Amino acid sequence: MPALLELDAAYRALRRERAFRRELRDHLREYAGRETPLYLARRLSEQLGGAKIYLKREDLCHTGAHKINNTIGQGLLARRMGKPRIIAETGAGQHGVATATVTALLGMTCEVFMGAEDVQRQSLNVFRMKLLGATVHSVSSGTATLKDAVNEALRDWVTNVRDTYYLVGSTMGPHPYPMMVRDFQSVIGLEARKQIRAREGRLPDLLVACVGGGSNAMGLFHPFLGDPDVAMVGVEAAGEGLESGRHAASISGGRVGVLHGKKTYVLQNELGQISPAHSISAGLDYPGVGPEHAYLHASGRARYVGVTDAEAMEALQKLTATEGIIPALESSHAIAYACHVAPTMRRDQIILVNLSGRGDKDMNTVAQYLGVSL
Amino acid sequence: MSRIADTFRALKQRGEVALVPFLMAGDPDLETTRQLLLAAADAGADLIEVGVPFSDPTADGPVIQRAGVRALAHGTSLRQILELIAELRRGGLTTPIVLFGYYNPYFHYGPARLAIDAQQAGVDGLLVVDLPPEEADELWQPARAAGLDVIFLLAPTSDRTRIRAVLGKASGFVYFVSMTGVTGSRAIDPTDVAELVGALRTQCRLPIGVGFGISTPEQAAAVAGYADAVVVGSAITRLIESEIGNPGLVRSVGAFMRVLKEATRAPAGGPRHAAGAR
Secondary structure (H helix, E strand, O other), X not given: OHHHHHHHHHHHHHHOOHHHHHHHHHHHHHOOXXXXXXXXXXXXXXXXXXXXXXXXXXXXXXXXXXXXXXXXXXXXXXXXXXXXXXXXXXXXXXXXXXXHHHHHHHOOEEEEEEEHHHHHHOHHHHHHHHHOOOEEEEEOOOOOOHHHHHHHHHHHHHHOOOOEEEOOOOOOOOOOHHHHHHHHHOHHHHHHHHHHHHHHXXXXXXXXXXXXXXXXXXXXXXXXXXXXXXXXXXXXXXXXXXXHOOOOOHHHHOEEEEEOOEEEEXXXXXXXXXXXXXXXXXXXXXXXXXXXXXXXXXXXXXXXXXXXXXXXXXXXXXXHHHHOOOEOHHHXXXXXXXXXXXXXXXXXXXXXXXXXXXXXXXXXXXXHHOOOOO | OOHHHHHHHHXXXXXXXXXXXXXXXXXXXXXXXXXXXXXXXXXOOOOEEEEOOOOOOOOOOHHHHHHHHHHHHOOOOHHHHHHHHHHHHHOOOOOOEEEEEOHHHHHHHOHHHHHHXXXXXXXXXXXXXXXXXXXXXXXXXHHHHOOOEEEOEEOOOOOHHHHHHHHOOOOOOEEEEOOXXXXXXXXXXXXXXXXXXXXXXXXXXXXXXXXXXXXXXXXHHXXXXXXXXXXXXXXXXXXXXXXXXXXXXXXXXXXXXXXXXXXXXXXXXXXXXXXXXX
């Protein structure tokens, strides 16, 4: 707790500071490559024959996903707090890469905890992290996936709390992390809002984003929360189907619980033991969800749906074939839902999808799924 | 007055320090746990921490993690643990028992129901590792109403403000974590901890237990020189692990607890009568 109170105080002070905000803005522009385009997917929209689909191109950020928005923010915060050692958890490896990138940029040391199973399915990202100077710890305790990487990172943090900053990768963990990550990711929604207004003269009818821990979705949704006419759908990973029990849909298929310092929807058995999550996309493979998503679900402001591995895989191929954009498997869940709902909407309606990452990292998984040996 | 408070008062009169062994319920099975609880009492344990296994024990090192995995492998549940304690109480076991666990299984059981069921089973206190006092009310209120003590952790990083906040809710005793880290991670430096515990005494009227990293009788004796209770968890759990399958498991673990108790019976620096003035 003392470490969290210290972090909360440091963040609250810093976010009001003009110099920090400028430093963050400059890094996002010149290093991460913001702002990212808002792209009208014409061929996809026409083929579906309904609403216009816009893609917020977070896949074009440096390191290939929205994760860098948050790691730059927290990296600068850690430097200001005088913590030279950074630790992070990672699922797909995107957050690990984004963290290792920022620690290389800022000259800090970096250790990343990654489930042993994920180390195997994301070997390319493991190599990238090592090349960036990070030490990667393969975590084989528990289910050897993202939740266990979080456990191990927390254990390291309590042990080395005095000189170590835990750079959490999503809107999860104890306060202030969910709030802080949301704030740093809100740049997505703020830009998208401005861009769609300039382009269409109005706000979109529907926002769609995939939800694992929930940071890209929260980043897109948050600046639109005060716009009652903008509907929001968070797409969870339904894995092999909600009824199969093998999924990562904490809101659609879980119950309220307490995990990793937050009360939210959690996948668990009848005794309150955490159940393993399953998704073909390592980045969604977490048995909990950001507490603010739980709130948006409970209040009815946002709706949460599930998309299966197979549907996501189909959407990945569809977007690739129609637009020449290979989305990450995580983002493909959002694309799949947009493809599903667009034909039921009018042609003058607008769907804005967060294309949170690019698919290069997933080529092994996709090839294997399609039965192609590389 | 609670059984925990009574125990500490009696120990103080005898100039002794409490030995608090930690036993993971269901490791390797509940029948062994039943025998180990009796062996602990027989060895002179003054209070017993009974671990409630959880799938994601973020404050525990590998030894206690593995014990939890073994316990969960055959579905050890909170309900079974309470039934076991109730059975031992009916059989005459009087040693105070504190449940040591994580919040989600308690939350799922229902905090209000747990408080009543635990009290009826003969549990004396609850220690929830991942429940800070500012979030604890939904369990703290029914637990206190049922007469259970609620034990909180303090860390070397806790400053005076934090200590005050924790002490506002604490009862029974406070558990001082002897280092920054997870259970069983490394040997502690007794002189550092002695200083921190001494500083804590100026703010705290409750007995102070010290744990995380105490594994030998020598360390237990050293810690007993300045603490009111010595908690040994990973060292006992490691011994249980190494004895699984051996019919002498309960006897070996009992013997180890007896040696640990001897160490806290004669704390370093002589008996603690003199400390009675504090």
